[in-house]
Amino acid sequence: MEEVDVEPTTTLIPGVGLKQKHLGFEWGPGDILVYETNFRPAGERSGCPSVHVVRKDEDIYSPILRKLFNESHHIFVGLQNITEDVPSKNKKPQFVSISKNYRSVIRACMEELQHVAGVTCCAHLVLFVLRLHSQVSILLATELIWNLCEVLFIDAAPAGCLLLHLLDWVRLHKADVDEKAKEVLQSDSPTNHLAYWDVPSGTQTLTEFDMKWRHWHEECDRCLQDKSFASNPHLETICKILLGDEDAMLEHKELLGTWYHFLVSRLLFSHPTVKPAELHYYAKSSMDMFLDSRSVPEPLDSILLAAFEFDLHQVIKDCSIALNNWWFVAHLTDLLDHCKLLQSHNLHFGSNLREFLVLEYASGLVSHHSLWQLAVDYFDHCPEFGRVYLELQLERVPLETERKALKVLRICEQRHMTEQVRSICKIMAKRALSNNRLGSALSWSIRAKDAGFATLISERFLQDYCTRGSFSDLDLIDNLGPAMLLSDRLTFLGKYREFHRLYGENKFTEAGKLLLSLMTAKIAPRSFWMTLLTDALPLLEQKEVHIYTHTHTHTLSIKSCVFVCVFQGEDVETAKLELLRLALARNLAMAIVKEGTVEA
Amino acid sequence: MDCINAKYVSQKISKTRWRPVSASSLQQPELLATGSWDNEDNKVSIWSVGENGGHDSTDENVSGVCCTLQTLSVLHTWEGAHHYQCARAPCTAVVCSSPELVSVGEDGRVVLYKADQSRIVRTIENADSSTIHAVTFLRTAEVLTVNSIGQLKLWDLRQGNEPAQILTLTGDRVPLHCVDKHPNQQHIVATGGQDGMLCIWDVRQGSVPFSLMEAHSAEMWEVHFHPSNPDHLFTCSEDGSLLHWETSSGSDTPSFLQGRNSSMMSRSATAPAGGNQSLISAWLSGDSSKGRLETTHMLPSQTLSVNSLDVLGQCLVCGTDGEAVYIHRRVLV
Numbered sequence: 023m024e025e026v027d028v029e030p031t032t033t034l035i036p037g038v039g040l041k042q043k044h045l046g047f048e049w050g051p052g053d054i055l056v057y058e059t060n061f062r063p064a065g066e067r068s069g070c071p072s073v074h075v076v077r078k079d080e081d082i083y084s085p086i087l088r089k090l091f092n093e094s095h096h097i098f099v100g101l102q103n104i105t106e107d108v109p110s111k112n113k114k115p116q117f118v119s120i121s122k123n124y125r126s127v128i129r130a131c132m133e134e135l136q137h138v139a140g141v142t143c144c145a146h147l148v149l150f151v152l153r154l155h156s157q158v159s160i161l162l163a164t165e166l167i168w169n170l171c172e173v174l175f176i177d178a179a180p181a182g183c184l185l186l187h188l189l190d191w192v193r194l195h196k197a198d199v200d201e202k203a204k205e206v207l208q209s210d211s212p213t214n215h216l217a218y219w220d221v222p223s224g225t226q227t228l229t230e231f232d233m234k235w236r237h238w239h240e241e242c243d244r245c246l247q248d249k250s251f252a253s254n255p256h257l258e259t260i261c262k263i264l265l266g267d268e269d270a271m272l273e274h275k276e277l278l279g280t281w282y283h284f285l286v287s288r289l290l291f292s293h294p295t296v297k298p299a300e301l302h303y304y305a306k307s308s309m310d311m312f313l314d315s316r317s318v319p320e321p322l323d324s325i326l327l328a329a330f331e332f333d334l335h336q337v338i339k340d341c342s343i344a345l346n347n348w349w350f351v352a353h354l355t356d357l358l359d360h361c362k363l364l365q366s367h368n369l370h371f372g373s374n375l376r377e378f379l380v381l382e383y384a385s386g387l388v389s390h391h392s393l394w395q396l397a398v399d400y401f402d403h404c405p406e407f408g409r410v411y412l413e414l415q416l417e418r419v420p421l422e423t424e425r426k427a428l429k430v431l432r433i434c435e436q437r438h439m440t441e442q443v444r445s446i447c448k449i450m451a452k453r454a455l456s457n458n459r460l461g462s463a464l465s466w467s468i469r470a471k472d473a474g475f476a477t478l479i480s481e482r483f484l485q486d487y488c489t490r491g492s493f494s495d496l497d498l499i500d501n502l503g504p505a506m507l508l509s510d511r512l513t514f515l516g517k518y519r520e521f522h523r524l525y526g527e528n529k530f531t532e533a534g535k536l537l538l539s540l541m542t543a544k545i546a547p548r549s550f551w552m553t554l555l556t557d558a559l560p561l562l563e564q565k566e567v568h569i570y571t572h573t574h575t576h577t578l579s580i581k582s583c584v585f586v587c588v589f590q591g592e593d594v595e596t597a598k599l600e601l602l603r604l605a606l607a608r609n610l611a612m613a614i615v616k617e618g619t620v621e622a
Numbered sequence: 623m624d625c626i627n628a629k630y631v632s633q634k635i636s637k638t639r640w641r642p643v644s645a646s647s648l649q650q651p652e653l654l655a656t657g658s659w660d661n662e663d664n665k666v667s668i669w670s671v672g673e674n675g676g677h678d679s680t681d682e683n684v685s686g687v688c689c690t691l692q693t694l695s696v697l698h699t700w701e702g703a704h705h706y707q708c709a710r711a712p713c714t715a716v717v718c719s720s721p722e723l724v725s726v727g728e729d730g731r732v733v734l735y736k737a738d739q740s741r742i743v744r745t746i747e748n749a750d751s752s753t754i755h756a757v758t759f760l761r762t763a764e765v766l767t768v769n770s771i772g773q774l775k776l777w778d779l780r781q782g783n784e785p786a787q788i789l790t791l792t793g794d795r796v797p798l799h800c801v802d803k804h805p806n807q808q809h810i811v812a813t814g815g816q817d818g819m820l821c822i823w824d825v826r827q828g829s830v831p832f833s834l835m836e837a838h839s840a841e842m843w844e845v846h847f848h849p850s851n852p853d854h855l856f857t858c859s860e861d862g863s864l865l866h867w868e869t870s871s872g873s874d875t876p877s878f879l880q881g882r883n884s885s886m887m888s889r890s891a892t893a894p895a896g897g898n899q900s901l902i903s904a905w906l907s908g909d910s911s912k913g914r915l916e917t918t919h920m921l922p923s924q925t926l927s928v929n930s931l932d933v934l935g936q937c938l939v940c941g942t943d944g945e946a947v948y949i950h951r952r953v954l955v
Contacts, residue, residue, distance in 0.1 A: 089630040092945045100923065392634055392660045395926060395943055423712040424728055424753055424770075426660070428816075429927065429943075432840050432860055457706040459730060461752030465770045465797060495751035497788065498771060505795050 035074055053077045053389065079347045082390050086134050087157065091387070093127045094353055095396040101360060102403045114176075117361050121172040124353060125165055132161040163322050164350050166195055167341065170329050171354060174298065175363055181297040182228045185289055192286045232295050239265065266292025268311060281312035282326055298332070305330035334364065338375070352383035352400075373406040380404055381411060388415045398433055409437070416442055421449065424462075431469070444470050451475050455482070461498045464505070473509040480511035484518075484550065493519060510545045518550075521557070534561045538574055541581055555582055555602055562605040571613055579606045625952040626922060633658035633665065635941025640934040641668075645850075650951065651934045656941055659929075666694060671937075671949055698740055703733045715756045717765070724765055724779075726754035732767065732777065746783050750775070755799045760808055760825070768798035768813055776825060789829045791821065800845045805852050810905055814842030814857055820867075822905050832906050835915070837865060843929050851955045855905075856920075856938065858928035864920040864940050866953070869905055921948060 038045060038058060046059040056074045081087045101120050104113065139154040173179065173187040246261050262270035271278065271287055278284045285308035289296050296304065305327055313319065319327075321344040328336035342351050358364050359376040384400035387393045397415070401408040416434060421427040427450050434442040447470030454462035460479055467475040486494050493499055499519045506516040517540055524533035540546055541554055558578060582602055636659035640651040652671055658664045704711040704727030711729035721737040730750040734743045752770040760766050763779045764786075772795040775785040797816040804810035809826045818838030821831035838859035848854040855867040921928070926943035933939075938950040 085632040088632040088945065092630050092632075096923075096925070096944065391662055392945070395634075425712075425714070428841060429860065436840075457709070457711070457729075459706075459728070459752065461730070461750065461769070461771055462728070465752050465795070468795065495748075497773070497775075497785075498751045501771070501773065501788070501790055501795070503790070503795050504793065 033076065035076060038074055050075075050389070079386055081157070081347055081349075082387065082393060084157070086131060086138065088393070089134075090127060090131045091349065091393055091396060093130075094124060094349070095399060097123050097127070098353060098356065098403075099399050101357065104360075114178075114361075117357065118172065118177050121168070121176050121357060124357070125168055125172070128161055128165045128168070132158055132165070135161070160345070162195075164341075164345070167322070167325055167329065167337070168350070168354060169194065170326060171337065171358070174301075174329060174332065175334065175358060176361055178298075181295050182231065184298055184301075185286075185294050185296060188286050189290065192283050228295055235294055263287075264291055272311065275312070278312075281309045281323065284308050284312045302327075302331040334358065335375075338379075342379075348379060348383035348386060352379040355379050373404070377404045377406060377408075381407060385411065385415075394419055395429075402437075412437070413439055413442060417445060421446070424450065444472065447472060448475065451479075455479065460495055464498065468505050468508060471508065476509040477511040480509065480515045481547075483515055484511075484547070488549075488553070493522075511547065514540065514545045514547070514550075530561060530564060534558075534574075537561070538577065542577065551581075552598070556598060559602060559605055562609045571617065574613075576610070579603075579610070582606065625950055626920075627949045627951075628946050629949075630944075630946050631656070631667075632945055633667075634660045634943050634945055635929055635947060636664075637930045638939050638941040638947065639930075639932045640937065640939060643934070650937050654932070654939050654947075654949075656947060668694065669947070671951075697737075700733075700735060700740075700742060703727075703735075703742060703745075704729045704731060714754060717757050717759055719759045719762065724757055724759070726757045726767055728753045730754060730769075732757070732765070734779065744779075746777070749777070749783075749785075755797065756801045758801050758803055758811075760803055760811075766801055766803070766811060766825075768801045770797035771795045772798055772815070774798065774801070774811070774813060774823065774825075787825065787829075789823060789825065789831075791815075791834075792830055799841055799843060802845045802847055804847055804905070805849050807852075812845045812847065812855060812905075814838075814845045814859075816841050818842050818859055818861070820845065820855075820857060824906060837917075838863060840927075843927070844931050846931060846933055848933055848955050850935070854955045856931055856933050858931045858940055860927040862921070862925045862927055862942070864928050864931060864938075864948075866918045866920050868916045868918075870916075920950060920953075 035056060038056060043058040044060055046057050048055045054076045056076055057072075077083075082091065097120060104116060135154050135158045139151050139158065142151050142154075169191050173184075173191055177187065179187045242261060242265050246258070246265065259270055259273075263274075266288060268288060271284060275284075278287065282305075285305055288308055289304060293300075293304070309319070309323065309327060313323075321340060325337055325340045325344065328340060338351050338355055341354075342348070345351070355364065355376050356379075359374075364375060380400050381404050384397040384404075387400070388397040394415075398412065401412040401415075404411070416430060416439070419426075419430055421430065427446060431443060431446050434446065447466045451463045451466035451470075451472070454460075454466060455478070460482060464476065464479050466472075467479065483493065483495070483499065496519075499515060500523070502512070502516045506513050517536060521533050521536045521540065524530075524536060537554060537558055541551075546554060555578075562578070582599070633656075635656050637657040639655050641653035641655065643649050643651050654669050654671065655666060656669065657666050702710060703725060704713045706729055711727050713725050713727040716723060716725040718737075722743075723735040723737060725733050725735070726749075727733075730748060730752065732746040732749045732754070734745070736743050750767070750769045750773075754767045754769045757765055757767045760776065765777050765779065767775050767777065769775070772791050774789040776787040776789075778786045796819070798813045799816060800814045802812050804812075809824050811823045811825055813821045813823065813831075814837070815821070818836065818840055820835045820837040820842065822833045822835075823831045837857055838861050840860035842857050842859045845855065845857045848856070853869050855869075856864065857867065858864045920938065921940075925946070928940050928942050931938065931940040933953065936951060936953050936955065938953045940948050942948070
């Protein structure tokens with residue numbers, strides 16, 4: 023196992039672990055459950071009244087940061103759907119614009135946080151405001167890093183344009199500082215100096231620009247040597263700065279603010295045609311010159327330095343450690359992967375880096391009560407392990423209402439996750455059944471095409487009928503439609519109810535035929551045979567209308583014999599059986615007579 | 623598509639409704655209410671929509687949506703109106719025809735209330751053996767409910783505990799999720815089902831729908847006729863799309879459609895029963911040669927499920943599972 027890079031941080035849980043109690047814990051999907059316990063049971067068995075939930079990432083619960091997650095999800099899905107019909111080199115402007123989208127989302131979030139922090143002025147919300155400010159500074163740093171990555175890796179500007187982009191980058195983040203510097207510059211220097219800076223944008227080649235710049239540089243130098251500015255010390259300083267004199271620049275450290283501003287200013291005035299490969303040398307030296315040799319570089323500084331050194335993996339690694347959730351590294355790495363900038367070396371514990379980070383991010387989201395839906399799309403775009411993760415996670419989404427269950431079910435069905443579909447439908451059907459909602463239970467069984475459960479529900483209906491003598495939920499049974507065919511028992515139920523209905527409407531012949539077919543079709547449960555035979559009794563006794571022909575009667579008598587054989591020794595109502603035998607015999611006699619008679 | 627404003631609101635929206643404006647004033651609605659779901663604490667929020675003016679709304683958020691300073695307070699709570707034997711049951715829909723309220727739930731009950739009375743006026747027990755998904759008033763004292771075994775039930779609230787009429791689709795019992803009645807012709811009703819089919823019914827005639835149209839690829843959550851221009855219908859679905867349907871019984875094709883549109887032919891289950899053609903609504907003209915049906919996708923790109931929509935005048939609002947509210951202020955109706 024590799025060594026741990028940094029010391030693990032300690033989190034204090036208030037009110038726990040006092041009085042020499044031990045702590046027990048259990049991992050949850052996104053959090054840890056912590057409780058007090060005693061490793062060795064000591065004397066009185068006092069339990070712990072509360073369980074503490076410790077969450078690692080509180081950002082997903084912040085209402086303003088939630089917008090970041092939602093909006094970036096939208097951009098992420100759009101990025102994955104960029105079609106493959108455009109060749110890679112033409113996709114660069116699309117990638118740059120997506121990168122700018124991500125950044126604008128970060129900025130919008132930052133501005134809203136700043137706004138809320140500004141208008142909140144309650145005394146007891148001081149901690150809240152402090153947290154907002156720290157969230158703002160983290161977002162500022164992430165936007166800074168993202169912007170630099172966009173300039174160096176995604177846009178990959180060549181020498182010449184590179185400096186302009188870096189200038190924009192610094193200007194964006196040091197807007198107020200730049201104002202002051204601009205004032206200083208513009209008040210004194212001649213305008214033709216500034217005109218030179220519009221040049222590299224396209225009209226001239228790099229070498230032409232380089233020549234002109236060198237020429238101008240020599241002019242400036244000569245002016246300085248000639249002491250033409252000696253009268254005005256400010257002007258002299260400016261001239262020195264324009265010549266790229268580092269000491270002069272360092273004297274105005276407070277105007278520059280950061281070492282990377284210093285770096286860009288240095289490059290602007292001494293090496294405007296810097297090539298990307300040379301950047302790291304200037305970056306390192308600028309950082310060393312700017313910062314005190316004693317101070318330890320902050321995480322942000324080392325990340326930016328790694329970026330200037332074009333060491334993408336180091337950037338990602340340092341960001342993962344420095345930030346407390348995976349949002350930034352997951353989205354950035356995904357975008358860089360689309361730009362084909364990450365070498366696909368496989369990690370020794372899973373798939374490639376991009377998939378690993380996206381999976382980690384999505385796993386963090388899925389434990390959120392609302393954002394779990396976003397995680398689904400992220401898992402979808404992880405080709406190796408995404409599906410497995412999704413299958414496991416979807417089973418654990420709590421299903422408080424039918425509507426939520428329908429949504430989860432739709433997600434499973436769209437991805438052909440039949441096991442999960444069956445499992446969810448069964449959970450909902452069982453719940454409905456226990457609440458006596460037979461219609462809902464049946465509707466869930468139909469959705470899952472679960473014949474077993476449909477049988478169970480039909481049994482319940484039939485039991486109800488046996489105990490009460492009438493059917494409940496007629497609106498359901500009367501209108502089963504093709505769903506009746508889902509299970510034999512259900513078909514029997516539907517047809518039996520139809521028999522009752524026909525009987526009620528005095529359509530005795532049809533009722534009789536239906537009853538016979540029910541008995542011969544072998545779909546009747548055993549417990550119902552007696553009931554069916556008993557139902558046949560009044561039909562057999564019908565004097566006015568002759569229902570059963572002699573073949574039918576034969577069948578009926580065979581059936582009753584079978585019944586007796588099967589139930590021999592069991593508690594059978596012998597009186598009913600006697601009546602039945604009598605009715606069958608009489609019917610048979612009548613049938614023989616009637617059918618034998620020739621109409622005169 | 624540039625007239626669509628999106629606002630991320632940090633809560634998944636389950637319902638959204640415009641505050642009604644009086645019919646006489648020609649103003650566009652300015653206040654809307656949203657209800658959230660899937661949060662630990664769910665809220666109802668009121669939003670005010672600023673004036674868009676003539677310029678493109680993408681440059682500033684001045685014309686955006688913001689929370690109003692109006693506050694809501696609970697007037698009355700009817701606890702446990704929907705329940706099973708031992709537990710509470712979710713209430714799935716509520717409809718209001720001032721001062722009467724009707725609610726339906728997963729327990730299969732239809733409950734009637736009056737806004738100023740603290741006791742429940744009446745409960746129809748065992749109205750349904752399955753979950754009732756939506757309810758709407760047809761006439762005063764007549765409501766229509768749809769359930770999860772694909773039945774449309776008409777209830778007369780003045781009499782009895784049995785539905786006055788039951789209508790079903792022949793074929794698979796696909797659950798129905800939403801229902802809306804035509805604003806002017808009260809026998810015409812539209813429903814949306816779990817398979818995304820849009821059905822138009824005539825409750826006077828027969829027990830089968832008049833026409834069936836394939837609308838969406840997943841559950842249709844809401845269907846609305848446009849209140850003042852009922853040749854237009856809007857549907858939204860779990861598949862993340864919001865469709866604007868327009869039917870015209872005239873011979874000329876409308877020429878204004880923008881964005882992606884596709885014409886769909888309507889398949890009718892039965893032909894119209896005859897009678898004066900002009901009296902039959904365009905929705906019921908099953909023969910596609912007599913009228914055309916155009917559909918337009920209203921949202922610019924694929925989003926998560928669109929759970930709710932409302933349309934008033936030229937303004938359309940919808941709420942999604944992507945925790946966003948979309949507003950379109952220039953719907954062509």
